[in-house]
Amino acid sequence: MIMSSESLEGDITRVLLDGRLDIEGAAEIDLRMNVLAGSAKFLLVDLRNVSFLGSMGLRSLMVPAQAVRRRGGKVALFGPVPMVEQVLKASNIDKVIPIFHELDPALAVLR
């Protein structure tokens, strides 16, 4: 699981995930995601290159998102492939973290 991040205009942190968010992949990013969530104000999680998402991967997205939200920040998910989006929807995560397939609306909701 590859993870990188970049700062965008408007105090937005974009985290790019690449690989499989299965149990193994989730364990690989948990610590770094939580560190990132400790400082990010507005968090955009780029899922375009995530090919698999399981329940442990969901947890790896939710825990940091909750941390950001508790500090008054905002979180959005960007570009999940159809089956990954189906996992997000089956878990009702989409009801509390918005999912976008275009970048501009995602950035707009965070700003």
Place this chain on the structure above:
Amino acid sequence: MPTQDPHDPLLLDSRLSELSRAQQWAEKLADRLGLNQKTRYAIRLCLEEALANIILHGYRSEAGHPIVVRSWLSGQALFLAIDDQAPAFDPAQSPQQADASDPATLESLEPGGYGIRLLRHFAESLAYERLPNGNRITMSFPGRPG
């Protein structure tokens, strides 16, 4: 570790590191049946969630216990059955089902407990049997190419 014929039962030890071997077994099975990407994803997801549940909760992360996965075709469906020797655990009765309502806020969501919900969503059927000294979960998926 020898490669197993997908028609043979897959014998696993109760360690999370065994999940990758289970996925390889499932991929070969899917290749043999010519299953589409959607079904492959569903099988991979359900296998991971069911096995992780057995290892983490059934066997309480203790290695050295057996798990057996079998597959068969019946009509249009592919069945996977997973047997363990853990204490009784019926996923349908799991308290994890309590999270089935719509969440009010992100903060109100429990970060865990999605495995059983995903199993129920992505498997076409999910059945539980108590065995004389263990449990059996049987899941089905579309078993034909398409």
